Amino acid sequence: MKITWYGHSAVMVEDKKKILIDPFIEGNPTATVRKEELHPDIILVTHGHGDHLGNAIEISKKNDIKVVAIYELAEYLSSKGVDALGMNYSGTFDFNGIEISMVYALHTAGISEDNFQHSGGLPCGFIIKGSKIVYHAGDTGIFGDMELIGKLYKPEISMLPIGGFFTMGISEAVLAAKMLNTKYVIPIHYNTFDLIRQNPEDLKKKLEGIANVIIFKPGETKEF
Numbered sequence: 344m345k346i347t348w349y350g351h352s353a354v355m356v357e358d359k360k361k362i363l364i365d366p367f368i369e370g371n372p373t374a375t376v377r378k379e380e381l382h383p384d385i386i387l388v389t390h391g392h393g394d395h396l397g398n399a400i401e402i403s404k405k406n407d408i409k410v411v412a413i414y415e416l417a418e419y420l421s422s423k424g425v426d427a428l429g430m431n432y433s434g435t436f437d438f439n440g441i442e443i444s445m446v447y448a449l450h451t452a453g454i455s456e457d458n459f460q461h462s463g464g465l466p467c468g469f470i471i472k473g474s475k476i477v478y479h480a481g482d483t484g485i486f487g488d489m490e491l492i493g494k495l496y497k498p499e500i501s502m503l504p505i506g507g508f509f510t511m512g513i514s515e516a517v518l519a520a521k522m523l524n525t526k527y528v529i530p531i532h533y534n535t536f537d538l539i540r541q542n543p544e545d546l547k548k549k550l551e552g553i554a555n556v557i558i559f560k561p562g563e564t565k566e567f
Protein backbone atom coordinates (compact mmCIF):
# COMPACT_ATOMS: atom_id res chain seq x y z
CA MET A 344 0.00 0.00 0.00
CA LYS A 345 1.29 3.45 -0.92
CA ILE A 346 0.27 6.63 0.86
CA THR A 347 0.89 10.15 -0.44
CA TRP A 348 0.27 13.26 1.63
CA TYR A 349 -0.44 16.46 -0.32
CA GLY A 350 -0.43 18.65 2.79
CA HIS A 351 -3.28 19.44 5.23
CA SER A 352 -5.72 16.46 5.21
CA ALA A 353 -5.35 15.60 1.52
CA VAL A 354 -4.13 12.04 1.11
CA MET A 355 -3.98 9.42 -1.64
CA VAL A 356 -4.14 5.80 -0.53
CA GLU A 357 -3.05 3.50 -3.33
CA ASP A 358 -3.89 -0.17 -2.95
CA LYS A 359 -4.72 -1.55 -6.42
CA LYS A 360 -7.10 1.42 -6.65
CA LYS A 361 -6.36 5.07 -5.91
CA ILE A 362 -8.44 6.49 -3.09
CA LEU A 363 -8.21 10.25 -2.67
CA ILE A 364 -9.33 11.76 0.64
CA ASP A 365 -10.18 15.42 1.32
CA PRO A 366 -8.63 16.88 -1.86
CA PHE A 367 -7.89 20.45 -0.75
CA ILE A 368 -5.36 21.27 -3.48
CA GLU A 369 -6.18 24.71 -4.93
CA GLY A 370 -5.65 27.30 -2.21
CA ASN A 371 -3.67 24.84 -0.08
CA PRO A 372 -0.39 26.68 0.51
CA THR A 373 1.46 23.39 1.08
CA ALA A 374 0.12 21.45 -1.94
CA THR A 375 2.79 20.26 -4.35
CA VAL A 376 0.48 19.10 -7.15
CA ARG A 377 -2.20 20.68 -9.30
CA LYS A 378 -5.72 19.26 -9.20
CA GLU A 379 -5.37 18.33 -12.90
CA GLU A 380 -2.53 15.94 -12.03
CA LEU A 381 -4.67 13.82 -9.74
CA HIS A 382 -6.41 10.79 -11.25
CA PRO A 383 -7.99 8.84 -8.41
CA ASP A 384 -10.52 6.01 -8.79
CA ILE A 385 -12.72 7.34 -5.98
CA ILE A 386 -12.82 10.33 -3.61
CA LEU A 387 -13.80 10.31 0.07
CA VAL A 388 -14.78 13.59 1.73
CA THR A 389 -14.97 13.84 5.54
CA HIS A 390 -17.06 17.05 5.69
CA GLY A 391 -18.12 20.15 3.80
CA HIS A 392 -15.52 22.63 5.05
CA GLY A 393 -13.59 24.14 2.16
CA ASP A 394 -10.26 22.75 3.33
CA HIS A 395 -11.68 19.19 2.99
CA LEU A 396 -14.28 19.25 0.22
CA GLY A 397 -11.60 21.20 -1.62
CA ASN A 398 -11.54 20.32 -5.33
CA ALA A 399 -13.58 17.13 -4.97
CA ILE A 400 -16.29 18.35 -7.34
CA GLU A 401 -13.93 19.20 -10.22
CA ILE A 402 -11.69 16.15 -9.77
CA SER A 403 -14.64 13.75 -9.65
CA LYS A 404 -16.25 15.21 -12.76
CA LYS A 405 -13.00 15.30 -14.71
CA ASN A 406 -12.16 11.68 -13.89
CA ASP A 407 -15.77 10.47 -13.99
CA ILE A 408 -15.58 8.93 -10.52
CA LYS A 409 -17.69 8.73 -7.39
CA VAL A 410 -17.46 10.88 -4.28
CA VAL A 411 -18.33 9.16 -1.00
CA ALA A 412 -19.59 11.39 1.82
CA ILE A 413 -22.14 11.49 4.58
CA TYR A 414 -25.70 11.46 3.27
CA GLU A 415 -26.53 15.19 3.41
CA LEU A 416 -23.21 16.24 1.87
CA ALA A 417 -23.68 13.60 -0.85
CA GLU A 418 -27.14 15.03 -1.63
CA TYR A 419 -25.60 18.48 -1.96
CA LEU A 420 -22.88 17.09 -4.26
CA SER A 421 -25.52 15.30 -6.38
CA SER A 422 -27.30 18.64 -6.80
CA LYS A 423 -24.02 19.94 -8.29
CA GLY A 424 -23.96 17.10 -10.81
CA VAL A 425 -21.52 14.87 -8.94
CA ASP A 426 -21.88 11.07 -8.87
CA ALA A 427 -22.09 11.03 -5.08
CA LEU A 428 -22.68 8.13 -2.72
CA GLY A 429 -24.21 9.03 0.64
CA MET A 430 -23.41 6.80 3.59
CA ASN A 431 -23.70 7.06 7.33
CA TYR A 432 -21.89 5.93 10.48
CA SER A 433 -20.95 2.26 10.73
CA GLY A 434 -21.85 1.74 7.09
CA THR A 435 -19.40 -0.09 4.84
CA PHE A 436 -19.05 0.21 1.07
CA ASP A 437 -17.18 -2.41 -0.93
CA PHE A 438 -15.02 -0.72 -3.53
CA ASN A 439 -13.36 -3.38 -5.68
CA GLY A 440 -12.59 -5.55 -2.67
CA ILE A 441 -11.50 -2.61 -0.52
CA GLU A 442 -13.88 -2.05 2.38
CA ILE A 443 -14.57 1.60 3.14
CA SER A 444 -16.37 2.27 6.44
CA MET A 445 -17.66 5.55 7.78
CA VAL A 446 -16.95 6.43 11.42
CA TYR A 447 -17.81 9.29 13.72
CA ALA A 448 -15.85 12.55 14.02
CA LEU A 449 -16.33 15.29 16.59
CA HIS A 450 -16.42 18.54 14.62
CA THR A 451 -18.87 20.72 12.66
CA ALA A 452 -19.81 20.15 9.04
CA GLY A 453 -21.46 23.13 7.30
CA ILE A 454 -20.71 23.36 3.60
CA SER A 455 -18.42 26.34 3.00
CA GLU A 456 -19.59 26.72 -0.62
CA ASP A 457 -22.72 28.86 -0.97
CA ASN A 458 -21.86 30.55 2.33
CA PHE A 459 -22.98 27.74 4.67
CA GLN A 460 -26.57 27.67 3.41
CA HIS A 461 -26.44 23.87 3.47
CA SER A 462 -25.93 21.94 6.68
CA GLY A 463 -23.75 19.22 5.21
CA GLY A 464 -25.00 16.75 7.81
CA LEU A 465 -22.30 15.69 10.24
CA PRO A 466 -18.56 15.16 9.89
CA CYS A 467 -16.96 11.75 9.60
CA GLY A 468 -13.79 9.77 9.40
CA PHE A 469 -13.09 6.76 7.18
CA ILE A 470 -11.64 3.31 7.66
CA ILE A 471 -10.10 1.80 4.54
CA LYS A 472 -9.55 -1.93 4.73
CA GLY A 473 -7.30 -3.08 1.91
CA SER A 474 -3.95 -4.84 2.27
CA LYS A 475 -3.57 -2.67 5.41
CA ILE A 476 -6.20 -1.06 7.59
CA VAL A 477 -6.08 2.71 7.45
CA TYR A 478 -8.01 5.28 9.51
CA HIS A 479 -8.39 8.85 8.25
CA ALA A 480 -9.90 10.78 11.17
CA GLY A 481 -10.91 13.87 9.17
CA ASP A 482 -11.23 16.94 11.37
CA THR A 483 -11.98 15.90 14.89
CA GLY A 484 -11.60 16.67 18.53
CA ILE A 485 -10.76 13.73 20.71
CA PHE A 486 -13.62 11.43 21.71
CA GLY A 487 -13.78 8.30 23.81
CA ASP A 488 -15.20 6.14 21.05
CA MET A 489 -11.82 6.14 19.33
CA GLU A 490 -11.32 3.17 21.62
CA LEU A 491 -14.35 1.54 19.99
CA ILE A 492 -12.94 2.33 16.53
CA GLY A 493 -9.69 0.70 17.64
CA LYS A 494 -11.43 -2.43 18.90
CA LEU A 495 -13.77 -2.81 15.96
CA TYR A 496 -11.62 -1.91 12.96
CA LYS A 497 -8.07 -2.38 14.36
CA PRO A 498 -6.47 0.37 12.28
CA GLU A 499 -2.75 -0.18 11.66
CA ILE A 500 -2.15 3.25 10.14
CA SER A 501 -4.00 6.23 11.63
CA MET A 502 -3.99 9.68 10.09
CA LEU A 503 -4.74 12.06 12.93
CA PRO A 504 -5.10 15.85 12.92
CA ILE A 505 -2.57 17.47 15.25
CA GLY A 506 -2.82 21.17 14.40
CA GLY A 507 -4.99 22.13 17.36
CA PHE A 508 -7.33 25.12 17.34
CA PHE A 509 -9.84 23.50 14.93
CA THR A 510 -9.03 19.89 15.85
CA MET A 511 -7.01 17.78 18.25
CA GLY A 512 -3.56 19.02 19.09
CA ILE A 513 -0.56 16.91 20.00
CA SER A 514 -1.54 15.91 23.55
CA GLU A 515 -4.97 14.74 22.34
CA ALA A 516 -3.40 12.88 19.41
CA VAL A 517 -1.14 11.00 21.85
CA LEU A 518 -4.16 9.73 23.77
CA ALA A 519 -6.02 9.04 20.52
CA ALA A 520 -3.16 6.84 19.28
CA LYS A 521 -3.27 4.91 22.56
CA MET A 522 -7.04 4.44 22.37
CA LEU A 523 -6.81 3.29 18.75
CA ASN A 524 -3.94 0.93 19.58
CA THR A 525 -2.51 1.80 16.17
CA LYS A 526 0.94 0.84 14.90
CA TYR A 527 1.58 3.95 12.81
CA VAL A 528 0.40 7.53 13.19
CA ILE A 529 0.56 9.93 10.26
CA PRO A 530 0.05 13.49 11.53
CA ILE A 531 -2.18 15.64 9.30
CA HIS A 532 -3.95 19.03 9.43
CA TYR A 533 -0.98 21.05 10.71
CA ASN A 534 1.42 23.75 9.45
CA THR A 535 -0.90 24.68 6.59
CA PHE A 536 -1.76 28.00 8.23
CA ASP A 537 -0.39 29.99 11.17
CA LEU A 538 -3.26 28.97 13.48
CA ILE A 539 -2.30 25.32 13.27
CA ARG A 540 1.48 25.42 13.71
CA GLN A 541 2.87 22.31 15.40
CA ASN A 542 6.10 20.41 15.55
CA PRO A 543 5.30 16.79 14.60
CA GLU A 544 8.59 15.72 16.21
CA ASP A 545 6.92 16.44 19.59
CA LEU A 546 4.27 13.84 18.76
CA LYS A 547 6.98 11.40 17.76
CA LYS A 548 8.77 11.83 21.10
CA LYS A 549 5.59 11.48 23.11
CA LEU A 550 4.58 8.29 21.31
CA GLU A 551 8.02 6.64 21.50
CA GLY A 552 7.54 2.95 22.29
CA ILE A 553 3.77 3.24 21.75
CA ALA A 554 3.32 3.98 18.03
CA ASN A 555 5.57 4.91 15.12
CA VAL A 556 4.95 8.46 14.00
CA ILE A 557 5.62 8.76 10.28
CA ILE A 558 6.19 12.37 9.27
CA PHE A 559 5.59 13.17 5.60
CA LYS A 560 6.75 16.16 3.64
CA PRO A 561 3.93 17.53 1.47
CA GLY A 562 3.93 15.58 -1.80
CA GLU A 563 5.85 12.66 -0.32
CA THR A 564 4.84 9.03 -0.91
CA LYS A 565 5.66 6.20 1.48
CA GLU A 566 5.12 2.47 1.21
CA PHE A 567 3.48 0.50 4.02
Ligand code: NI
Nearest residue numbers: 390392450482
Ligand atom coordinates in the same frame (compact mmCIF):
# COMPACT_ATOMS: atom_id res chain seq x y z
NI1 NI B 1 -13.27 21.28 9.35
Ligand code: MN
Nearest residue numbers: 392394482509
Ligand atom coordinates in the same frame (compact mmCIF):
# COMPACT_ATOMS: atom_id res chain seq x y z
MN1 MN C 1 -10.13 21.38 8.49
